[in-house]
Amino acid sequence: MVEYSSLPGALIDDIIPKYFLGRSTPLEYDAVQNILAVSERYSKGHKMTNAKDWQSDNEAKENSASEEIKAAATKYMLPTYIAMQSNQR
Numbered sequence: 001m002v003e004y005s006s007l008p009g010a011l012i013d014d015i016i017p018k019y020f021l022g023r024s025t026p027l028e029y030d031a032v033q034n035i036l037a038v039s040e041r042y043s044k045g046h047k048m049t050n051a052k053d054w055q056s057d058n059e060a061k062e063n064s065a066s067e068e069i070k071a072a073a074t075k076y077m078l079p080t081y082i083a084m085q086s087n088q089r
Contacts, residue, residue, distance in 0.1 A: 001084040008039040 002010050012032050017024055027035075065073075 001080070001087075003084060008035050011035055 002015065012027055012035055016027060016031075016035075021027075026032075062070075
């Protein structure tokens with residue numbers, strides 16, 4: 001698991017080199033630049049010509065969640081999140 005806030009750095013420094021390239025050497029400059037450029041675009045824009053600049057909507061989603069959803073997220077997701085945090089240190 002990867003914490004969302006660690007992206008795109010985790011892709012560049014860890015995930016792609018170790019798990020897709022089978023080595024721990026850094027990505028080439030052009031690859032890093034491509035990842036950084038793509039990470040600035042909204043992923044659901046589908047077409048690069050219609051893509052919007054990415055903006056976080058976390059706060060709006062959290063504010064609009066019902067108390068039942070918040071309680072379920074705490075019950076079912078918080079333990080996994082805490083374990084993920086422990087593994088990334």
